[in-house]
Amino acid sequence: METTTTDTNDAKIIEPLIYDLGAPGRYVSTLMPQCDVPESDLPTDLIRGDLDLPEVSELDVVRHFVNLSQLNYAIDKGFYPLGSCTMKYNPKIDEDTARLPGFAQIHPLQDANTVQGALALMYTVQQWLCEIAGFPAISLQPAAGAQGEFAGILVIRAYHQDRGGIKRTKILVPNSAHGTNPATSTMAGFTVVELPSNADGDVDLDALRREADDTVAGMMITVPSTLGIFDKNIKEIIEIIHGCGGLMYMDGANMNALLGVVKPGELGFDVMHYNLHKTFSTPHGGGGPGSGPCAVTAELADYLPGPIVGIVEPAKDENDSPLYGWITPSRSVGRLKAFHGNFGMHVRAYTYIRLHGYEGINAISRHAVLNANYLRVNLASTYKIPYNRMCGHEVVIEGHFENVPDIHALDISKRLMDYNIHPPTNYFPLIVPEALLIEPTESESKETLDRFIDVMKTIATEAHEQPDLLHSAPHITPVGRVDEVLAAKQLVLCCRPIA
Amino acid sequence: METTTTDTNDAKIIEPLIYDLGAPGRYVSTLMPQCDVPESDLPTDLIRGDLDLPEVSELDVVRHFVNLSQLNYAIDKGFYPLGSCTMKYNPKIDEDTARLPGFAQIHPLQDANTVQGALALMYTVQQWLCEIAGFPAISLQPAAGAQGEFAGILVIRAYHQDRGGIKRTKILVPNSAHGTNPATSTMAGFTVVELPSNADGDVDLDALRREADDTVAGMMITVPSTLGIFDKNIKEIIEIIHGCGGLMYMDGANMNALLGVVKPGELGFDVMHYNLHKTFSTPHGGGGPGSGPCAVTAELADYLPGPIVGIVEPAKDENDSPLYGWITPSRSVGRLKAFHGNFGMHVRAYTYIRLHGYEGINAISRHAVLNANYLRVNLASTYKIPYNRMCGHEVVIEGHFENVPDIHALDISKRLMDYNIHPPTNYFPLIVPEALLIEPTESESKETLDRFIDVMKTIATEAHEQPDLLHSAPHITPVGRVDEVLAAKQLVLCCRPIA
Amino acid sequence: MAYIPHTDADRTAMLAAIGVESLDALFDAVPEAERFPRLNLPSKSSEMETLWELQALANANASAHDCAMFLGAGAYNHYIPSVVNHILMRGEFYTAYTPYQPEMSQGTLQAIFEWQSMISVLTGMEAANASHYDGATSLAEAVTVAIAQSRGKRRKIILSPNVNPQYRAVARTYHQGSGARFVGDKSGRATLEDLIDMLDETTAMLVVQYPNFLGQIEDFTGLAKKVHDAGAMLCVVTNPMMLALFKSPGELGADIVVGEGQSLGIPLSFGGPYVGFFATKQEYVRKTAGRIVGETQDAEGRRAYVMTLRPREQDIRREKASSNICTNQGLMALAACVYLSVVGKQGLRRVAELCYHKAHYAAEKMAQLPGYSVNTTLPFFQEFVVTCPRPVKDINTVLFEDHNIIGGYDLSKDYPDRANQMLVALTETNTKAEIDDLVYGLAQAARG
């Protein structure tokens, strides 16, 4: 139901700010327990004056956030083919298991013997993720993909430092890479060398060979690439980097194309991160929380961020359980966040993998790739597909038309909203003009894909026949196109005066 | 977000039927556990052929029902002043307590000693509801208000039968009464005699006296009445009925005006039902479940429907708890439903009363009545208020204007939707022309009421200046005015062919 | 206070607008002597402390969460897929009311329409209503329809003794003032033939249960014809879970099919809220009680849903209405609708098969126990009767105290001549290990 009213006073405001609701002096008394101990004096000179927080009823709060929620689009509402983000179905049972009191109400600093269930769960998740990627060691600590990358690059750095590799200052990154790859490398103190892609979208091997010298610490590459394709020369690339003494980092954000298809560790990668909030369906939460476990070869295991979960006392026999505990790898790059990672996401990943089993895990990528290729072959007649070959779990198309030069990918994206479909990723990868990166995921049905194809074709027709429909889109969303320039110019980041 | 698309194919369908989603052969494998026992042969001649149920994915289901939900208006979305229904805030904590595994996963036929917690809760709810209404006995069995009425009227019937009152065949019901009152009386085998109201909206005492003879089994009356007013002569009415040997039934659907204000039992009523889904905020659920406990005087206690919860072994001392068990009143009218009532609603009512305590319970009706009178005085200049005197928790106005005869209450109601407000109850009570029965409840704030007043005034202006705006309303809802006549004519009640 | 949002300033301004001095002054019309009584209730409690108190009460119960559950007899411990509750928790559904205003209620209306359709499919009937309070009151409403159908000329209702005893009791409660006469179930031992023999020109309806209260699938072949030949209606009380696997009552010729929908995604919850379903032939629809949703269009030709045949209902027909039902069990119908959607065609059949297999495994094991015997003369679905060497009450005490098992239903409570007979129920939630534990526990309990 549309929430806009025809009330002229409210017309410019879709939903008031929570601060503009309520009334001075209002409070929810049920949230104020009595004090059952004698009250102590407060140190008056240290006490603050005003506390400018909302003064609302519980009903005000519920209505406000329910109404806000309805301004959102979400996987639970419809198709969300946001490339590189793996917007698959988030099983509801995951939300239940993560909220079990025995998980939600345990403190991260409890003695290990009081949290054996949680440790067993994390240990198992470590094992499963190692198995799936073909690595012997992993740390669940990183809070998101970018932090997983950072962990991995720090591991590479520490490895070289231990071997006196102070002059290994370069990380090679293909120009199709996600922005986190170069940013991570810089954060870790490396110099980024961007590698061009060839006409097929694969890494330009000549360029790679030119850069592959003893200043190379490693290379970060995404498989399948952010163009959605499997680099045909992946083994050669790995060999070249290993040949010059560098280590190979795989950005595992696209693991949804590889489950049961290939184990990166077996391909020769040294380090890799997962995005549990993508591949293993822990929900994206409107922008997190995520989880970015970092897996490495045996040689690198001692550098992992810690602590990680290990067995401190093996099981005595079949009916016994081992004793789990915290282990900090001997040459750890250090801790990346307080405590042990986003445990709630580990519970969800455990649930998800357990539900699927090897049968289901083996089916995921096969169907994700099936869906992407189905879109590819069906869109190829209408849209330019820069790398029109068998793709992975996503496909990149160009969102423009030769004969209507003022239609851009952004216009197509905004017009998709009018059909109640979330736009693909826009303008990424950077090397494709007017890129629209489309990732359907395995949880979408053929009917949904068929409708998307129809809509994309309709929009192409509209682009030619009624281009203004696209320029003025979206029309049915709670707000129309928003002014990003104004936002940056006025820079209103807070709705309250700060004394 | 509006879900209508500009997709012409879909334009006539807001959301497909679940049967029109999915594909033949689709199923959710996670919902099919393995069989861990040897399988037995099925008796093939008894086995059915086709089972025409949806074949959808879990994602199909989630999107379907999330999208359906967004077609609804609800208390959680905005103001819902549906008279006689007490659409107050439903505390979220109630939903949590009712779902505690120790409540949600107990079987109604378990031995009493295995469910002492549940019995203690029901016993306490019985006690509290008795205390609030001033009655010594109650049965929690009735599933809704109407069933509570039926229980009460059966009790009255049984009472008279035990006293040889076979000629007491009449139940008196004021013409302002809710439809359930006369329907209940008929169901129990009584003849309904409708009593007129006087110019003040109170029961016409002369008419009452005329009917009050030894054929009267009892009288059903709502306090405050469905006109939202306290009958000034309530004690006299009770006396008249008692005087002719009849019993007084109070329809307690409007108890939200009486909590801590007056105990019906102390006024002289003999029987009363509660609507827990109104007064005690167990949610209305899109049309139930409800709960309609029936309370009676000591004289009538033995007739209550059962079983009810009693103490079968008192506590030995302060630190001991009593042993609770089921007790069927000795001359019970019988059981009204399987098991013991809508226990989930009892848990919510317990939670609600516990949170409020006597302080909060005392405040509820005072503020509900404050809100209704605030609306009354502010609407009186714009709308005709047939009984413009101090009202209870609701106020009835007339939804028409002398000088624009073709504007009806229904038009005003539909136009309210355009302002994102749920209409009041329409055309009830029947004795008020173009009735709009407005019940704000205590959980609405002054800001919300002020906006409602403004909107109602704006609509009155619109009715005069742009009456078509009202006739064509609503404009912003998922569907426009629906054709009720067509529905009854074509009578499509099922979307599948039944063999 | 709690959920009352008024500030002091709000109250002052509002009282001034009304023209009274205090909140209490709003109640001058209430008799003074009884006005403002003292309420002997506990003092208010914070949400945190209230939750603790409720948790303590919940923990004082033994539940299917921590015991093996073999109790059925009208309520069954099935697994509820997570998605059901997630949908039910949407405020747009549970904080709405009866869809009186269709433009603002299409979500509720369409869901009810879908539920009606699924119930029609399961029962094999042309139409179903939005819901009744539970299976028992659905039966009571069926009796009303049957009498009305004969224009009140037929008032005899033949009840099989194998219909759920509580349902029979409720039908009697409902009809103590209606002139209905219930026969057939007095001795508790009438056979189907006995019941058929009772058919006469005063009979409005004959009621059987499928599977019957003892879990058995009686042979109803030819029954409908005999009932119809006598000018009466056939009502079948049924368990919708069984209908995933077994022939529908529609195929058996039923005129009205009623039952309890709790098996379909609704928690045990100590007996409620559940949902009664009511399905019938299209020709009887106008005689039935309760909300019914029909398909229609809006002003612009868009498909829409609306409550239809409203003039049957109490709010319009008042003392001439055949039933007083108003609020029903809407949210529980939604739960069942979501359950049936997500479990779906194949899943529901699978769940039913599991119930069948587990019950047959359990029956076989118990039949081998010394001192116990199992009655398998008739086919059964998920429940069966086992005759024990001692009173069921005593057996159940041993099962609970020593084995953490909630045993079956003690049939002697309803059928005095069924001493020592336990009605055991199995669902897909009972693991083989649990069943083996039960068998072991029964063996132990036999000794006394």
Add this chain to the structure above:
Amino acid sequence: MAYIPHTDADRTAMLAAIGVESLDALFDAVPEAERFPRLNLPSKSSEMETLWELQALANANASAHDCAMFLGAGAYNHYIPSVVNHILMRGEFYTAYTPYQPEMSQGTLQAIFEWQSMISVLTGMEAANASHYDGATSLAEAVTVAIAQSRGKRRKIILSPNVNPQYRAVARTYHQGSGARFVGDKSGRATLEDLIDMLDETTAMLVVQYPNFLGQIEDFTGLAKKVHDAGAMLCVVTNPMMLALFKSPGELGADIVVGEGQSLGIPLSFGGPYVGFFATKQEYVRKTAGRIVGETQDAEGRRAYVMTLRPREQDIRREKASSNICTNQGLMALAACVYLSVVGKQGLRRVAELCYHKAHYAAEKMAQLPGYSVNTTLPFFQEFVVTCPRPVKDINTVLFEDHNIIGGYDLSKDYPDRANQMLVALTETNTKAEIDDLVYGLAQAARG
């Protein structure tokens, strides 16, 4: 299979459209030798059985659900109002992603804007960002800003030893390649005066914690001026719950305020997901990392929200970005926003007061225990240090095993010279009875 909706017919049609024979044929580009490895994982499990398995794992933990909890040290067991979780369970929030498309994300965007506003208010700073992973990484990001603010000329970071040891560790991890130099916390005993003495022209920032890791409220009067006089920035790590009651870091002159938002309605959840907040003066905003939401308008002049200052971020700035953060902790920021809304101005202050009173009651009782001493030289909020007669580990074992209490944090883990020192945390969830039990348990444990 599980959540893959493809029927056989779908698969066949789709493969045909693509022009391949089988699913496996889609992967010809993958090196053959490594293609299609065996996965040594368990077989699939139904939702029901999976839930049981997870319940068993959860039940194998001792939690605040069934024990009295006195552990804090950076994560606190506060009561979470029911409404917080109900809002979080809305699929529209948790199954959306980063609001790249503002027209379809106004819900998320406005909620983040509101959260930013509340954090600004609590900290007394002009601007806050959408979130960081946790309090520790927020500090690490603050270090980056401080160095950038000096254009890399200042790289010395003075860390108070009383800053959470894990936060200090994380800052070091983050900056092992950035050239930052951390000083001040080596001995573990540096006073505020010692830290001030370390200020020099290479100092980018001085970091203190408020309340400090030991629960104390150090006197920061005049500190900001000294730091600023040295040309450095002052960063205050803080606990937002304390800020409901005590002066804001903004009032104390802080340039950057960071901390952990877990206290604000986020479950303990074994350490995550939590939410780091980052607040600063408007002048530094363009130097900060992470998403920031700003107010703007749509084409028709309607108020709208959008992620702003995007060119700072990694997806646009790539190797020149100051941070690689992409996904943050959005949903947890929403949780905190709902929490702060519903608890509100008066409620948050009340919760903070309760923490204060309970902590002071507990401290007073423990101070009276023979063998125990409590350090109350400085004011404290909800945590304090108690010196025990025996190692904390041993005391905690007794508390857990004999009294069902999860005791305080063993400070010797981080501060070798703090043997036998326990950091005890109190919240509004600790009843007087629990505190009295703890005191009794400590008395028992003293004996050894």
